[in-house]
Amino acid sequence: MAETITPVKEAAVENIRLRHHFATPAQQMDAATLGMWTFLITEVLFFGGMFASYAVYRNLYLGAFASTSEYMNVVLGGTNTAVLICSSLTMVLAVRAAQLSNRRHTMLFLVLTMIFGTAFLVIKGVEYHAKWVEHLVPGFNFHYPIPQFQQHAQILFFLYFMMTGMHALHMIVGLGLLTYLLVQAYRRVFNANYFAPVEMIGLYWHFVDIVWIFLFPLLYLIGHRK
Amino acid sequence: MATIAQGTPEIAAQEVNYLNVEHGWKSWLFTTDHKRIAILYLISITLMFFVGGFMAVLFRINLLEPEGIFSAETYNRLFSMHGIIMVFFFLVPSIPATLANFLIPIMVGAKDLAFPRVNLLSWYIYVIGAFLTMYAVIRGGVDTGWTFYAPYSSTYSNSYVLAAAFGVFTAGFSSILTGLNFIVTVHKMRAPGMSWSRLPLFVWSNYATGLIQVLGTPVLAIVLLLLAFERIAHVGIFDPNIGGDPILFQHLFWFYSHPAVYIMILPGMGVISEIVSCFSRKRVFGYNFVAFSSMAIAVLSFVVWGHHMFLTGQSVYTSIAFSFLSMMVAVPSAIKVFNWTATMYKGSVSFDTPMLYAFGFIGLFTIGGLTGLHLATLGTDIALHGTYFIVAHFHYVMVGGMVMAFMGGLHFWWPKMTGRMYPEAWSKFAALIVFIGFNLTFFPQFILGYMGMPRRYHAYPPEFQALNVLSTAGASILGIGYLIPMVYLIWSLKNGPKAGPNPWGAAGLEWQIQSPPTTFNFDETPIVTEEAYNYGPLEEVVG
Amino acid sequence: MSAGLLHVHIPKVRTLVLVWLALICLTGLTTGASYVDLGWMNIVVALLIAVSKASLVAWIFMGVRNTTTLTKLFVVAGLVWLGIMILITFSDYSSRTWTYQAQPWATNPAGGTSR
Numbered sequence: 102m103a104e105t106i107t108p109v110k111e112a113a114v115e116n117i118r119l120r121h122h123f124a125t126p127a128q129q130m131d132a133a134t135l136g137m138w139t140f141l142i143t144e145v146l147f148f149g150g151m152f153a154s155y156a157v158y159r160n161l162y163l164g165a166f167a168s169t170s171e172y173m174n175v176v177l178g179g180t181n182t183a184v185l186i187c188s189s190l191t192m193v194l195a196v197r198a199a200q201l202s203n204r205r206h207t208m209l210f211l212v213l214t215m216i217f218g219t220a221f222l223v224i225k226g227v228e229y230h231a232k233w234v235e236h237l238v239p240g241f242n243f244h245y246p247i248p249q250f251q252q253h254a255q256i257l258f259f260l261y262f263m264m265t266g267m268h269a270l271h272m273i274v275g276l277g278l279l280t281y282l283l284v285q286a287y288r289r290v291f292n293a294n295y296f297a298p299v300e301m302i303g304l305y306w307h308f309v310d311i312v313w314i315f316l317f318p319l320l321y322l323i324g325h326r327k
Numbered sequence: 328m329a330t331i332a333q334g335t336p337e338i339a340a341q342e343v344n345y346l347n348v349e350h351g352w353k354s355w356l357f358t359t360d361h362k363r364i365a366i367l368y369l370i371s372i373t374l375m376f377f378v379g380g381f382m383a384v385l386f387r388i389n390l391l392e393p394e395g396i397f398s399a400e401t402y403n404r405l406f407s408m409h410g411i412i413m414v415f416f417f418l419v420p421s422i423p424a425t426l427a428n429f430l431i432p433i434m435v436g437a438k439d440l441a442f443p444r445v446n447l448l449s450w451y452i453y454v455i456g457a458f459l460t461m462y463a464v465i466r467g468g469v470d471t472g473w474t475f476y477a478p479y480s481s482t483y484s485n486s487y488v489l490a491a492a493f494g495v496f497t498a499g500f501s502s503i504l505t506g507l508n509f510i511v512t513v514h515k516m517r518a519p520g521m522s523w524s525r526l527p528l529f530v531w532s533n534y535a536t537g538l539i540q541v542l543g544t545p546v547l548a549i550v551l552l553l554l555a556f557e558r559i560a561h562v563g564i565f566d567p568n569i570g571g572d573p574i575l576f577q578h579l580f581w582f583y584s585h586p587a588v589y590i591m592i593l594p595g596m597g598v599i600s601e602i603v604s605c606f607s608r609k610r611v612f613g614y615n616f617v618a619f620s621s622m623a624i625a626v627l628s629f630v631v632w633g634h635h636m637f638l639t640g641q642s643v644y645t646s647i648a649f650s651f652l653s654m655m656v657a658v659p660s661a662i663k664v665f666n667w668t669a670t671m672y673k674g675s676v677s678f679d680t681p682m683l684y685a686f687g688f689i690g691l692f693t694i695g696g697l698t699g700l701h702l703a704t705l706g707t708d709i710a711l712h713g714t715y716f717i718v719a720h721f722h723y724v725m726v727g728g729m730v731m732a733f734m735g736g737l738h739f740w741w742p743k744m745t746g747r748m749y750p751e752a753w754s755k756f757a758a759l760i761v762f763i764g765f766n767l768t769f770f771p772q773f774i775l776g777y778m779g780m781p782r783r784y785h786a787y788p789p790e791f792q793a794l795n796v797l798s799t800a801g802a803s804i805l806g807i808g809y810l811i812p813m814v815y816l817i818w819s820l821k822n823g824p825k826a827g828p829n830p831w832g833a834a835g836l837e838w839q840i841q842s843p844p845t846t847f848n849f850d851e852t853p854i855v856t857e858e859a860y861n862y863g864p865l866e867e868v869v870g
Numbered sequence: 871m872s873a874g875l876l877h878v879h880i881p882k883v884r885t886l887v888l889v890w891l892a893l894i895c896l897t898g899l900t901t902g903a904s905y906v907d908l909g910w911m912n913i914v915v916a917l918l919i920a921v922s923k924a925s926l927v928a929w930i931f932m933g934v935r936n937t938t939t940l941t942k943l944f945v946v947a948g949l950v951w952l953g954i955m956i957l958i959t960f961s962d963y964s965s966r967t968w969t970y971q972a973q974p975w976a977t978n979p980a981g982g983t984s985r
Contacts, residue, residue, distance in 0.1 A: 122438035122516075124852065126876050131938075132441040132515040138941050139507045142948035143545045149952040150549035150579050153959050154564065157575055160963060175901060182897045190890040193881070193931045200880050240560025252563060252570040259562040263553065294876060300933075307932045311924045317897075318916035322904035514940065542951045578959045629954055633962070642965040645958070 410473025436518025506540025684735030691727025716776025767801025
């Protein structure tokens, strides 16, 4: 796992966009990194509240929760997992390209990430539509085929919509941020001395990926066995 | 404390500072200067404080008569909105968003917080949250109590729960952003030589507060969101009739809201450390212990939430663990009180207004803290739960503690923030009035609670009337005690004598720059060479 | 950090692609494992695979391996706090039923409660 350390050329220092209250570019970058990770911790606990609810109800209503896996589309869910993993790869490549001052590749990988992100949302929309058609939207038209699980399965489907909905909302915000990055990259803002926004939004994107990595087995796979 | 190359303040007749560097409303609403944002926050939370206080006056009037004066419905809405506004829109942002926002960058020797634009954003988010909540108030308020307990709030309440809950949800993000900014600032923006062991204790306590805000508030956000969907779509997540568990709401709610109690008190403890040290002219006794007790409180605060739920059907075994852990919080809290007292021992104590508030804090917080032990004990809590004993307990901590500290801090740093002194006699008089009014209001409530008067009822048996009248009388005195500073502080803006950079002869970086500070605080980055609270003989510092 | 300029860690493309490949394989593995009945082990396997996938993303893609000790500490703290919330909440639910077997009035007719 060797990494190269590129010394910053003195001549390029005017490109670093140092804000007035920081003493050095390293201080600015450190602050941004720590701030972003702190923000991600708040996100962990935000989603954590839903994971805790899921754990409690799964423990209480094991049978009802397991039965819901029958109504989850593993193929679409699995495809979406793969799509998100691909988007993470292109995202990290975009960061890498920005670090190397490669504007063309930065833009290319940003666009690819956005395509994967959009594909994820489209597939998610197809799944949501299927749930609506099958009368599995809690609170509006919920009618579960297994009568004794009607109420408890509704809680699971509510958590399903909350968790995937919040996740999708984060994806949409992420797509907005990527659009911003694309415009900035087009304007030649990023270079080897200034790429903090690409890296920070990259961290956000990977975090959203990690959330899905947990949602996929918990919602789609548990109880799937027969 | 530190060596700073600083322009001597008496040179310029009309010196430039952060207040007069720019004019017009745009220069305020689009500022990224942490000092101006602190002033914006100060104005906002003061407004909310008086709205919340007005509701307290109304329901105290109701309790003058045993059968009540307003309807039960109105009374429920009044105390609920009082709680929501005071907790989420005054106490949580009170010291962090105003005094700490103003002082932390200066105390660590920085030009601004790490993320100035995020700081401004947090104020706008706060204002949006406040407007949503005020909308709920205007439409008729909320009657769920400040805790929004499900399933009452989700299914049965016939009031504007959604607007109020969404207001609190929004304000939570402002709190998160403030905490995040402080954490990064303390880690990354310290001046050369400002090591962790040289940080003022006010910075330590606000750092610990920031950790709680960042770790706890997101859970409040998600639980209010779940509540909102439950109310809109009735999916049963908190409704026991269709399989949900209302206690889950309480678990998640108190996972934030118990630590939030420490969001409300820790910054106050930091203020008291500064004041006690300055007006005793001594280094804080046991600096390391006071600093680490803040961190210990922050950590322990997250493992005690179940003591709010002893009577809910929570597992008895979990309750026993929570009871034990709650006792543990008393240790770091007591360390602080003992160390402040030890700091005063053999110090040259002077009785300026901030110190009067600090005395009030130490005494009242001790009473509030010790009565907390009654409530943390599983057996006694069964008798005292849901009575006025609890109301008195948390008002001793929140009002007797935090509001006292806020007033003390405001009087301590007012000359730094505005460059003006306030009238000394009036301020001491007001501090005394607040102390007397506070005790008259809330001490009778301990007795009422012990006698068994439950909280949150608009009517009560006639034998409780005498103590209730006493409490209401005290509340009116307390209200006057808060109005007097409002008047003379505003008066002092134009008419107060000029303060000079260091009117108290205090140590600390903030006292070595001009009052009010310039936009970037320091002309040159200071280099810190000494520990905090390096108080020598008085004559050398004042002059 | 001479002159406070940036130290940049640029990952190798080969490393990134290998991690991507591993993530795809693990996704296949967890899907496949869900079709095999392992009893209560199914959830353990699913979560173990999820944790390893998440660790890979965090360690390589998010660059935790190259960050400061402080950042690593923050990441761990966030996870510990998530653990505190879930474990303590869960402790309530898992121990609620323990007490009620020992209540004498529940079975004693003289206690007044008829069952």
